[in-house]
Structures are given as structure tokens and as C-alpha cells.
Amino acid sequence: MSTEVQAEAGEHAAPAPRRHRTSRRTREALVGYLFLVPSLVIFGAFFFYPFGRLIWLGLHQQNRTGTATRWVGIEQYGEVLGGEEFSQGLWHSVQYLIYTVPLGLVLGLLLAVAAHRRLKGIKIFQTIFASTVASSVAVASVIFFVLINPQVGKFGRVSWLDLENPDSALFAVSLSSVWQNLGLTFIIVLAGLQAIPDEIIEASILDGFGPVRRFFRVTVPLIAPTLLFLVVVLSIFALQAFAQIDILTQGGPAGSTETLVFKIFNLQQPAKQPIGSILAVGLFGVTMIVSLGQFMILERRVHYGN
Amino acid sequence: MAIDTHAPRLDETGRHRRLRLRRRGSARWSGRPGVRARWAKNAGWYIFLTALSLLVLYPIWMTIVRAISTPLPYIDEGQPLxxxxxxxxxxxxAFTLGDMGRAFFISAIMTTVIVVAQVLTSVLAAYAFAFLEFPLKRLMFVVVIATLMLPIEVTLIANVKTIREVAWLGVDSIQSLSAPFLATAFGIFLIRQGFMGVPKDLRDAATLDGFGHMGFLWRVAVPVARPIIASFIVVSFLSAWNQYTWPRAVTETSSWNTVQIALREVSTTRVDQLNIGFAAAIVAALPILAILIIFQRHLIRGLTAGAVKG
Structure with missing residues (x-):
């Protein structure tokens, strides 16, 4: 309180002349941009410039050493985005999303609901459930290598986890992502559950809601924004999956685990860069559509409370 | 310590509970035991929670067992528990043999460079957005948001080209491993949020005391936003240490492998030496596990930022 009074008094005591104030404003703008420059330089050099360059590369062809480029025009986009390489990669990425997001969300929700109660020692269980957050994609891949590698894995010969069968390989790989993301999903859902005011739960009990009805009619709608956030995050993770495939299958068998990012990664030789660039622009578009679409579809059904 | 509520409480299953004491901060995370000695009634939950824990831990346990065991005899015995x-x-x-020790060293340097740079660039930009007025401020904010739509997987090909073309970057260097991550929109948003919590009175008082922008930033704003900056550091460390795609793209010789990239070698190692790779995976996760346990509160605040309202 006293500082406020002092501040006011200070302003009254020394009314700044107009010229001085404008120069102060200019100075403030200068400082503002000075502070923004470090971030803007990085964003310009490693986010916007390369994106522009991808689009430019997609309009050209390159020789094998990358020393000569030739304009081929926008038709190349049509050819590549309509071609098999893109549709196959996209299909694998979408499959990966379908395998990982619903399963991961349901399991994370199960863990969070189970651990959201007042019990002695619940913190131990919460720490265990959160623990997979410590594993990177690469660590999770090695851990699943132990379980499902065809030669040395404990479950390497289980038919629906067979990494050597094109029909099951992508699903088997996806389980490593489901497991790895459990910790993050658990932490975020639990935080959502803990943010629900107790009065609402109490009121629903007074209204005669049983545990199951209460879960679907009260709890889930209340944590819907959290779940929506997770659906978006997990979908983006799925569309960016690379390390799992690089470590567990290297794209095989018969290209059945070549996701969009895996293909982009392997189209880096100068002659193939234009194709890779168009796939990357396609990935950008798909990521946008998926996250915007999820927002628009789910937003209407989400209750933000307040 | 603050009393959480005065009303009798009901838990998930609808039973009445006594008043709960809640410690500020950590209480959200830890469900405190309400009534003592409900062990019998809660036995069902304990069994269920234990079963779930075993399911989550099983893959880790098998990897530890596999790392410790001598590979061929273990397989001959039928891969026991x-x-x-x-x-x-x-x-x-695993740590000392071959490139793993070096990989840890490279990961550590890369992570340090990224975290320090991200904190500096984010604090400065967040300060500009939170406290300063300048032309095109909204546009600049949109520019920052737009970077969220350009993850490294999308820009990979063009960024690798840049790395190869610019002499002082170049593959197999700390510069190239860290360059695209020296600034991050996430850090700017998060820290800006923290700065917006600085009371206006404090600003006016600081101005009156003759603090310039730098003085106010480092002596007032940063200390006030310290919890949020700490959360950001933890998450920044986590993602820098764990990243895979970019280091894989700008590393050509194995002596420049980060830990995560070195783990890839399990897929090409002979069966009788696989235990080293498995042990390496466990060791690679240890720094993050330590952070999870020591800075749990900060990690959770960082991870849930944006996900939970209120």
C-alpha cells in the first residue's frame, strides 16, 4: 500500500516534460527489441528460414551433389503429395497415432483415477506411475528391444508382437510409445483430477450419482480440457515418431514401419531432398489439420467450467 | 500448513472423511492420508495399485535383469524373471567402455548449453512481452507462437543443409547439436506468465528506487518468477537430454554420439554383448530419474503448464 502511495506521490512531484517522455518511450521500444533479438535470430535462422527453404526446394530438382538446381514448378508438389511415398508414409503415421493415442489416454486415465485417492503411501504409487517420464524415446525403445526383439526378446515370438511380420510390426513398436508416454499422461491427468473442486463431487453424490455415472457424467466432462490437451500432444508425438522405428525396426519389414518422419529422414541425399522437402511440408499440413481438427471437434464438447 | 476446508470431506467412493491438512504447494500432488488405519477397507485398492505398478515397472525390471545377467546363459535358461x-x-x-563415457560428456555439454541459452533468451524475450511497450508487439508474439508449428521434424532437411553450409556450425559439433534449440517459444510463454505475476506496486517501487530495466529484471522480476523459471529449467533439461532426431541427423562419426544416439547401437550389437547396451539405457535414464525424484514439484508444474486450468 505504502509503495503505491509513494509512487503516485513521486509522479505528481516530478511531472515529466513531454519530450522526455517520448524519448523514454523510444528507449523502451529499443530495449524491447534488444531483448527479443536473441530469440528472433534463432527463430529466423532455424524455424522460418528453413521452412521457406523447404517450400523452395520442393519447387526444384537437384543433382546428386546438390551443386545444380533446376526449377520444375508447383506440379512437383501435386506429384509427390499424390504419390505412393507420401500416402504410404502418412498411412503409417496415422496408424501409429491410432495405436498410441486412445490406448495411451485410457491407460493414463486408469492410472490417474486409481492413484487419485487418499491412502497411506499413495505417493509411492504416484511416483511409480510417473516414472516412465524419465525414459527418453531411445531408452523406451531399448527397453522394448529387450521385450520384443525377434532374436533375443522375451516376447519376440508372440505373433501379434512380431517385428518381422509387416502386419504386426508397427503395432508392436507403438507399444513402446504407449508405455513411454504413460508417465506424462498420468501426471497431467492427475493434476486435472486434483483441480476438480471437492464440492462438485460432493454435490453429485448428494444427487445420487453412483461411482460409474459420476466418473462419466462429472469427472470426465470436468477434465475434458486436460484430456483435449493430451489428445493433441500425444497425436503430435505420434506423428513425429522416429527414434522407436530407427532403433527397433529401421523401417522394416518391407517398409511397413516407414512413417512420414522416417521417410523424411532418409530422403536427405541432395537428389532426393526436393521429395523429402515436399513430404516435410505435407507433415506440417497434416500436423496442423490434426491439431486444429481435434480442437474444433472436441472443443464443442468440452466444458471449460469457470 | 493451512486447513483445507471446514466441511466434512467425501472421497472418491463417497465415504466421509475427516478434515484434511494440506501443505501448500506439494499438497496437490500428494494425497495425504486422511483417516489412519483403514488398511483393511483399502486392501482392495492396494492390491489394484500394486498390480498396476508391476505392469508399469515390468519392462524396466526386465531390462535391469537383462543388463545384469550374462547374455547367453540367460537366454539358455529361458529368460527368467x-x-x-x-x-x-x-x-x-557400460559407462566406461567404448564411446558411452564420451557420449555422456557430449550429452552433458549439449544439454548445459541448451538449458543456459534457453533460460537467457526466454527471460529476455519474456521480459519484453511482459513489461515493455514497443511497436508490432502483437505481431512479434504471433511470430513466437508460429514457431510451435515448425518442429524440428518438419524443418529437418533444410536445417541440416544450413548446418553443412555454415562453416562455424558443421556436423559433429556442439554448435550444431544445440543451435536450433537456443530459444524456445515454450520458455518465453512460461516465463512471461511468471513475470505477469509481479505486482505493479513492486514495479513502481523499483522504478522509484532508480532501477533500470536490467536492474529490475535481474533483481526483482527474475527472483519473483523463480519457481516458474525453475520449472522451465527442469523441463528444458528433460527435453534437451532426451532428444533424438536432431542429434542423429547432425552426427556423422560415432565419437560425437550423444547418449541417446549411442543407445541405437543395441540394434547392431552381437547377442553376447547386448547386456552393455541394456545397462547403458538404464544409466542414460538415471539423470532424469534423479531430477524426477528431487525436483518432482517443479517437473510437474512445468509439464502441466497449459494443460490444467486454474
Whole structure:
């Protein structure tokens, strides 16, 4: 309180002349941009410039050493985005999303609901459930290598986890992502559950809601924004999956685990860069559509409370 | 300590509970035990929670067993749940043998560079957005948001080209491993949020005391936003240490492998030496596990930022 009074008094005591104030404003703008420059330089050099360059590369062809480029025009986009390489990669990425997001969300929700109660020692269980957050994609891949590698894995010969069968390989790989993301999903859902005011739960009990009805009619709608956030995050993770495939299958068998990012990664030789660039622009578009679409579809059904 | 509520409480199953004491901060995370000695009634929950824990931990346990066991005898025994002919020094050997020690060193330097740079660039930009007025401020904010739509997977090909073309970057260098991550929109948003919590009175008082922008930033704003900056550091460390795609793209010789990239070698190692790779995976996760346990509160605040309202 006293500082406020002092501040006011200070302003009254020394009314700044107009010229001085404008120069102060200019100075403030200068400082503002000075502070923004470090971030803007990085964003310009490693986010916007390369994106522009991808689009430019997609309009050209390159020789094998990358020393000569030739304009081929926008038709190349049509050819590549309509071609098999893109549709196959996209299909694998979408499959990966379908395998990982619903399963991961349901399991994370199960863990969070189970651990959201007042019990002695619940913190131990919460720490265990959160623990997979410590594993990177690469660590999770090695851990699943132990379980499902065809030669040395404990479950390497289980038919629906067979990494050597094109029909099951992508699903088997996806389980490593489901497991790895459990910790993050658990932490975020639990935080959502803990943010629900107790009065609402109490009121629903007074209204005669049983545990199951209460879960679907009260709890889930209340944590819907959290779940929506997770659906978006997990979908983006799925569309960016690379390390799992690089470590567990290297794209095989018969290209059945070549996701969009895996293909982009392997189209880096100068002659193939234009194709890779168009796939990357396609990935950008798909990521946008998926996250915007999820927002628009789910937003209407989400209750933000307040 | 603050009393959470005065009304009798109901838990998930609808039973009445006594008043709960809640410690500020950590209480959200830890469900505190309400009534003592409900062990019998809660036995069902304990069994269920234990079963879930075993399910979550099973893959980790199998990897530890696999790392400790001598590979071929373990497979001959039919891959049991317990180790076979254990080699207890395997974790140390995984660290010292071959490139793993060097990989840890490179990961550590890369992570430090990224975290320090991200904190500096984000604090400065967040300060500009939170406290300063300048032309095109909204546009600049949109520019920052737009970077969220351009993850490294999308820009990979063009960024690798840049790395190869610019002499002072170049593949197999700390510069190239860290360059695209020296600034991050996430950090700017998060820290800006923290700065917006600085009371206006404090600003006016600081101005009156003759603090310039730098003085106010480092002496007032940063200390006030310290919890949020700490959360950001933890998440920044986590993602820098764990990243895979970019380091894989700008590393050509194995002596420049980060830990995560070095783990890839399990897919090409001979069966009788796989235990070293498995041990390496466990060791690679340890720094993050330590952070999870020590800075749990900060990690959770960082991870849930944006996800939970209120």
C-alpha cells in the first residue's frame, strides 16, 4: 500500500516534460527489441528460414551433389503429395497415432483415477506411475528391444508382437510409445483430477450419482480440457515418431514401419531432398489439420467450467 | 500448513472423511492420508495399485535383469524373471567402455548449453512481452507462437543443409547439436506468465528506487518468477537430454554420439554383448530419474503448464 502511495506521490512531484517522455518511450521500444533479438535470430535462422527453404526446394530438382538446381514448378508438389511415398508414409503415421493415442489416454486415465485417492503411501504409487517420464524415446525403445526383439526378446515370438511380420510390426513398436508416454499422461491427468473442486463431487453424490455415472457424467466432462490437451500432444508425438522405428525396426519389414518422419529422414541425399522437402511440408499440413481438427471437434464438447 | 476446508470431506467412493491438512504447494500432488488405519477397507485398492505398478515397472525390471545377467546363459535358461550369472559391474562398464563415457560428456555439454541459452533468451524475450511497450508487439508474439508449428521434424532437411553450409556450425559439433534449440517459444510463454505475476506496486517501487530495466529484471522480476523459471529449467533439461532426431541427423562419426544416439547401437550389437547396451539405457535414464525424484514439484508444474486450468 505504502509503495503505491509513494509512487503516485513521486509522479505528481516530478511531472515529466513531454519530450522526455517520448524519448523514454523510444528507449523502451529499443530495449524491447534488444531483448527479443536473441530469440528472433534463432527463430529466423532455424524455424522460418528453413521452412521457406523447404517450400523452395520442393519447387526444384537437384543433382546428386546438390551443386545444380533446376526449377520444375508447383506440379512437383501435386506429384509427390499424390504419390505412393507420401500416402504410404502418412498411412503409417496415422496408424501409429491410432495405436498410441486412445490406448495411451485410457491407460493414463486408469492410472490417474486409481492413484487419485487418499491412502497411506499413495505417493509411492504416484511416483511409480510417473516414472516412465524419465525414459527418453531411445531408452523406451531399448527397453522394448529387450521385450520384443525377434532374436533375443522375451516376447519376440508372440505373433501379434512380431517385428518381422509387416502386419504386426508397427503395432508392436507403438507399444513402446504407449508405455513411454504413460508417465506424462498420468501426471497431467492427475493434476486435472486434483483441480476438480471437492464440492462438485460432493454435490453429485448428494444427487445420487453412483461411482460409474459420476466418473462419466462429472469427472470426465470436468477434465475434458486436460484430456483435449493430451489428445493433441500425444497425436503430435505420434506423428513425429522416429527414434522407436530407427532403433527397433529401421523401417522394416518391407517398409511397413516407414512413417512420414522416417521417410523424411532418409530422403536427405541432395537428389532426393526436393521429395523429402515436399513430404516435410505435407507433415506440417497434416500436423496442423490434426491439431486444429481435434480442437474444433472436441472443443464443442468440452466444458471449460469457470 | 493451512486447513483445507471446514466441511466434512467425501472421497472418491463417497465415504466421509475427516478434515484434511494440506501443505501448500506439494499438497496437490500428494494425497495425504486422511483417516489412519483403514488398511483393511483399502486392501482392495492396494492390491489394484500394486498390480498396476508391476505392469508399469515390468519392462524396466526386465531390462535391469537383462543388463545384469550374462547374455547367453540367460537366454539358455529361458529368460527368467531373475538374473542369471550376474555381472554387477555392468553399469560401470557400460559407462566406461567404448564411446558411452564420451557420449555422456557430449550429452552433458549439449544439454548445459541448451538449458543456459534457453533460460537467457526466454527471460529476455519474456521480459519484453511482459513489461515493455514497443511497436508490432502483437505481431512479434504471433511470430513466437508460429514457431510451435515448425518442429524440428518438419524443418529437418533444410536445417541440416544450413548446418553443412555454415562453416562455424558443421556436423559433429556442439554448435550444431544445440543451435536450433537456443530459444524456445515454450520458455518465453512460461516465463512471461511468471513475470505477469509481479505486482505493479513492486514495479513502481523499483522504478522509484532508480532501477533500470536490467536492474529490475535481474533483481526483482527474475527472483519473483523463480519457481516458474525453475520449472522451465527442469523441463528444458528433460527435453534437451532426451532428444533424438536432431542429434542423429547432425552426427556423422560415432565419437560425437550423444547418449541417446549411442543407445541405437543395441540394434547392431552381437547377442553376447547386448547386456552393455541394456545397462547403458538404464544409466542414460538415471539423470532424469534423479531430477524426477528431487525436483518432482517443479517437473510437474512445468509439464502441466497449459494443460490444467486454474
Amino acid at each position: 531373475w538374473w542369471v550369472r550376474p555381472q554387477w559391474d555392468i553399469f560401470w562398464r
